[in-house]
Amino acid sequence: MTSLDRPHLFIGGQWVPPAGNETIPVEDPATETIIANVPAGTAEDVDRAVAAAQQAFDGWAGRTMAERGAVLDRLHTALAAKAGDIARTVGLELGTPLKIAKAVQAGLPLTVLRGYADLAVRPEPEQTIGNSLVVHEPVGVVGAITPWNYPLHQVVAKVAAAMAAGCTVVLKPSELTPLVAYLLFDAADEAGVPGGVLNLVTGTGPVVGAAIAGHPGVDMVSFTGSTATGRAIAHAAADRIAKVALELGGKSANVILEDADLIKAVKVGVGNAFLNSGQTCTAWTRMLVHRSRYDEAVDLAAKTAAGYTVGDPFDEATRLGPLVSQNQQDRVRGFVERAAASLVAGGPDAPLPGTGHFVAPTVFADVDPQSELAQEEIFGPVLSIIPFADDDEAVTIANNSRYGLAGGVWGSDERALAVARRMRTGAVDVNGGAFNPLAPFGGFKQSGVGRELGEYGLAEFRQVKAIQR
Template sequence: MDLAAPPSLLPDALRLRRHLHIGGEWTSPAGTDVIDVENPSTGELIGQVPAGTAADVDAAVAAARAAFPGWAAAAPAERSAHLDRLHTALATRADDLARTIAVELGAPLKLATRVQVALPLIVLRDHVALAARPPVEETIGNSLVVREPIGVVGAITPWNYPLHQVMAKVAPALAAGCTVVLKPSELTPLTAYLLFDAVTEAGLPPGVLNLVPGTGAAVGEALAGHPDVDLVSFTGSTATGTRIMRLAADRIARVALELGGKSANVILPDADLPTAVKVGVGNALMNSGQTCTAWTRMLVHRDRYAEALDLVATAVAGYRVGDPFDSATRLGPLVSAAQATRVRGHVERALADGARLVAGGPGAPVPARGHFVAPTVFADVHPDSALAQEEVFGPVLAVLPFDDTDEAVAIANNSRYGLAGAVWSTDTEAALAVARRLRTGAVDINGASFNPLAPFGGYKQSGLGRELGVHGLAEFCELKAIQR
């Protein structure tokens, strides 16, 4: 097999991984099939991992089930100490993690370092502290209400943030006293192997955290439908989330779902327009638009609409598309040929639906090799059109005008999704009033920074449950009332 990525970009030891991690050991898979891992910047093969099977899932779940009583009974300080050691082991691999994510996902190295790796390390550090806290108990009348870990967790994670989305599930699950079987995305599995190298170094108890890479059809389905999995935590498409709910429903198992988004960025008439547009464009294009919370609908008052479009075009022109390891690159490739084709299809449909092209589009220059799509902006997008309703998951922004605040709120809420959003105004109270009216799980006012301790999740078809902080930790717990 010809592995294309040079050693300076991807550690040699990471390229050919032939084992699963089950019961604290690197073990051979039940089958012989493998999954090829591609560099989306070039289309070249860079590695292989095992394609797990239902038998592998059975073994991993059995290991997690066997480990659960001891891990659940461990003192909070003991679980916290294990997570602290994992944090130390993972932090020493930060450079390798960033390079691996840049290669297998195509994220610019700066983004991979500052967001893709730095954020999950913060999340893990937060859970070191959360795990150390005694379990919350409360008294209601003659009842003592206690929280207990739910059991074995099946964590199914996406490719767009291959370490953060893992850590947003694994850290709270372990902190709560649950054990975990992880299925990472088959498009970006190498990052998970670096995590499990850190797990081995940190000495987590056998079976507490297990790794079974594979396809959704084989491993994902087996994990979601497994009778000994107490909670399935999934991040990905709404269609797949629906399938997981059906599988879990057969045994009345809990699910936590973080799904799609079509977030609105509401720029009120008195806003600092240059700042709102610059930040809004950056949010929409981050990670090549492959972010579920991306503000992909920019809503601007009609009186400032033309000015906003000029500012958007100028901002987008500054996004250089290219090699993730070039320091001048601001936009890498999409993760796969299929994803790039899908996004181009959305662009073509928007043109056919009559949207006005402001920047990018089919004729915009991109590198000849790799799965690149130029950053693209459309104006005059109808609120009910496909571009305004469907999650594109690529570097495509729709700009829509509104005449008053009520219309802006109506347009923003005109979506089957409700994951994130933004409001801009020099009047923070007015912005807060609009934020309260948006039917979405998170809203940023005037570009406020992301808070990894705040609950993260969505309304409507954006999912069920919350991740991060104490609210995310609660998802992995059962409530028990003891009457005295």
């Protein structure tokens, strides 16, 4: 036992022991030491959680939006008091540098939760079409399955929207980073969230995740993670005609036109690609640069990458922490070692700390748009730079992907906006436009189905009913 161990599940408004005795160790990826253990939940635990969510559904769905908003407001207050603990916990279990953990891993979910608390106090949406009254009702019990890279944000994006819509939730956080989810449930307990509205079952994907995805009492599955796992979840839900929302992989392009502010475009682009050690589904991992500025951009990207200090997440000088696990480190190193392109920064032989799952910030130039490096989601600090001749070729290369989640364009405003409109992707930032947590988030093609955040995220957890009169 360690001081961070969490031996219980949260079901029906109570901290309860799991059905089995098996546990899952949680590793600090910077030191490769075990820092905690959590329950390895079972299908029986999922059954109990779903039953609690079903029992709570009618009462929660029957509350007004304003009443649900008041609960979310209390939850926000309780969770905001834990912001420092959130940042430290994510720093320990994921390795996010503390400065970034405070701003993104703690700050972003609090912003999202605040947004849904505010949205929930608006009147229930209704519309009259001829003799029909069109109303929006909660979809039911939601099974939420979340990833390890933004372990609280991805939870809150689902849980807060589902609660605001009137749904009840059974959550399975990633087994790699489950500890921060416990802080949310501590806050839910303190805030007096009604029993059964939120339920937590930790465990593995093949056991707990599969049990949630295939459970007949789960009306909707909301999943964020790999495209391969999303495909399996969609199949499981399809067998019982359950609704799914999937936020999956990405291979986003950052298009730098010849009239762009090159220094800003490259520096911001490198920072975007390396955020969270590259473990970000929206990362601009393909930098597309006009040939007239290409050599200059490659040199600037290499120098920028060299300035990223790799090391202890709790050292203020660190800009790049470890990858989440040995498996992830091995996978990313495999891509780097197989790459058939010009290595201009980092690489497999770059110096690294003696322990921890680190990969050096790596930049490749002259990358073939059809190559593995340009097509596969690497999920590590690896940037590919690709030249293009004109706007049409830039769009063709950007859209040459089975993914379509995010992207960037830099250049004169009207021209950059025209290119952004042609990119087949769910979000595009023009000239460094800031991420908007109230705007819809989601992807085209194999990047997913449905949207999260703001009013569009709320709509995912509702059904539409027509009442004729």
